Amino acid sequence: xxPFTYTRPTSAAEAVAAHSRAGADARYIxxxxxxxxxxxxxxxxxxxxxxxxxxxxxxxIDTSGDQLRFEALAPMSAVAADRxxxxxxxxxxxxxxxxxxxxxxNMATVGGNLLQRTRCLxxxxxxxxxxxxGTFPCNKREPGSGCAAIGGIDRGQAxxxxxxxxxxxxPGDWPVALVAMDASLELLGPTGSRTLPVADLYxxxxxxxxxxxxxQPGEMIIAIVVPKSRAGRAxxxxxxxxxxxxxxxxxxxxxxxxxxxxxxxxxxxxLGGVAxxxxxxxxxxxxxxxxxxxxxxxxxxxxxxxSGATPGNxxxxxxxxxxxxxADALQIAAGxxx
Numbered sequence: 001x002x003p004f005t006y007t008r009p010t011s012a013a014e015a016v017a018a019h020s021r022a023g024a025d026a027r028y029i030x031x032x033x034x035x036x037x038x039x040x041x042x043x044x045x046x047x048x049x050x051x052x053x054x055x056x057x058x059x060x061i062d063t064s065g066d067q068l069r070f071e072a073l074a075p076m077s078a079v080a081a082d083r084x085x086x087x088x089x090x091x092x093x094x095x096x097x098x099x100x101x102x103x104x105x106n107m108a109t110v111g112g113n114l115l116q117r118t119r120c121l122x123x124x125x126x127x128x129x130x131x132x133x134g135t136f137p138c139n140k141r142e143p144g145s146g147c148a149a150i151g152g153i154d155r156g157q158a159x160x161x162x163x164x165x166x167x168x169x170x171p172g173d174w175p176v177a178l179v180a181m182d183a184s185l186e187l188l189g190p191t192g193s194r195t196l197p198v199a200d201l202y203x204x205x206x207x208x209x210x211x212x213x214x215x216q217p218g219e220m221i222i223a224i225v226v227p228k229s230r231a232g233r234a235x236x237x238x239x240x241x242x243x244x245x246x247x248x249x250x251x252x253x254x255x256x257x258x259x260x261x262x263x264x265x266x267x268x269x270x271l272g273g274v275a276x277x278x279x280x281x282x283x284x285x286x287x288x289x290x291x292x293x294x295x296x297x298x299x300x301x302x303x304x305x306x307s308g309a310t311p312g313n314x315x316x317x318x319x320x321x322x323x324x325x326x327a328d329a330l331q332i333a334a335g336x337x338x
Contacts, residue, residue, distance in 0.1 A: 008051045012188050012222060015052050019218040020190045022048040028220050030073055031107040033100075034116040041124055043117075043141060052220065059109075068092075068226040072111025076174070077102065079110050090336065091235035091254050092226070095177035098239045101246045111221040113174050114185075114201060115213065119248055120157065120168035122148040139165045139209045147209075154312035156250070159319060160275035162310055166209030170202060170277045171248055177237050179278040180254035180270035183226040189219035198224070202277035231256035231268060234337040238329035240273070240321060249273030251322040253305075253329035257293070259337045264288040267330070271305060274322045281305035284326065293334045295327070302326035 007022075009015040019026045025047035029035050038044035052058070052073065059073040063084040070079055079085065080096035100108065117123070122136045137146035149157050149167050157167040178198045185196045196214070203211055235256035241247040252272035258265040267288040271279040284305035291297045302323035309319045 004046055005048045006051065007048065008054050010054050010056070012052075012055055012058065012220065015050050015055065015220060016188055016190060016218055018050050019220075022050070024217065026050055026218075028052050030109040030112045031075075031104075033104050033108045034112060038117060043124070058222070066228055068228060070110050070224045070226075072221045072223060073109050074111075075106055076100075076108045076110055076113060077105040080105065087233075089181070089226075089232035089235065091177045091180065091232070091237045091256055091333075092174075094237035094239075095173040095254060098237060099173040110174065110224060113172060114178075114198070114221065114224075116171055117212065118168040119171050120149060122152065123168055139205075140168060140212075141210075143208065143210045150312065153314065155314040156248075157312055157315050158274060158276045159309040159311050159315055159322070160271070160279050160306070161204050161277055163205045163207065163209070163276075165207050166205035166276065167312065168205070168209065168276060169248075169273060170275060172278065173237065173239065173249065173252060173272060175202070175278045176252060176270045176272035177254040178224065178226065179280055180235075180256055180268045181226050181229065181232070182268075183224055185221055186223040186225060187215070187219045188222050189216050191216070193222075195225075199278065199280060205276050229256070229258075231258045231266065234259065234333050235268075236329050236332040236336070238325055238332060240325050251318055251325040253322075253326045255326070255329040255333045257330070257333045257337060259293075259334070263290055263292050267301070269301070269305060269326060269330075271322060271326070274306070274309070274318050281326070283307060288330075293330060295331070298327040298330040299323065301330060 007018045027046040029049045058071045060071045062069040076096045080093050085093040136148035158169045183198045237254045239252040254270045256268040267285045269281040284301040287304045305326045306319050306322045
């Protein structure tokens with residue numbers, strides 16, 4: 001880990017100004033649970049850290065109005081424990097409770113969580129130098145070096161949104177639930193404020209997998225805003241993984257339903273663990289409208305959600321697993337329609 005300098009601003013505007021002065025090698029840091037990992041692995045090499053944890057008021061949670069508002073520094077554990085979320089938006093609370101360990105949830109922030117990077121073993125263990133002994137080429141680490149996961153050990157890789165340059169899975173749980181609920185971000189940068197849908201924060205890998213987010217240089221996340229919806233109560237975040245705790249998803253589904261009697265009026269479905277970014281399954285949503293929610297229609301929606309999946313050598317199982325994860329999530333959410 002290379003030496004770095006350190007600034008601790010007391011306002012968001014001061015933080016953005018510090019980033020502008022420091023330039024491209026500066027990074028914002030809050031809980032640090034992801035950035036420090038990247039620094040220790042020599043993936044990220046910041047020369048200047050801007051510690052935003054002293055900014056007062058940037059950790060508030062407000063569920064009193066016509067929207068849910070989570071300031072960026074709110075701890076994951078505090079948002080997950082919010083009573084409004086637990087009763088009226090269980091998919092949001094569950095996506096946080098099922099992420100990481102309790103210790104990490106106490107440290108990590110809901111804003112920082114949106115920017116965590118993939119756990120692809122080649123990304124985390126490679127150098128981008130294909131000639132180096134014992135290391136692997138990775139286009140995320142070194143653009144143009146190649147992708148060792150393609151044709152390699154790809155059990156954990158994505159089957160949706162992949163390209164010839166990258167198949168790395170988007171790692172988050174919280175972003176998947178936010179995408180399902182049409183959440184947006186309030187951002188502050190050197191050119192001012194703007195609003196961005198959470199779904200538009202994430203890039204597909206295409207030919208430039210090293211470009212993962214659409215944030216402009218120096219922009220920081222100020223808040224996450226979720227429109228209130230009656231679909232929130234009939235919702236769930238269903239996560240399938242190799243072990244019950246502290247593991248990333250092999251497949252996950254965030255589902256929220258608005259029922260019209262015994263038929264689906266509207267469905268919201270987003271997938272995790274199977275795609276290169278949080279994946280909104282619009283074809284699956286549309287297939288359910290006007291239909292009774294039965295095991296058969298739920299599984300058909302799950303299969304629609306994985307339509308177009310492209311498996312590699314060892315991850316074909318994710319197609320069926322993903323479809324059944326969606327189907328199970330739909331049944332769980334429907335059971336909460338009270």
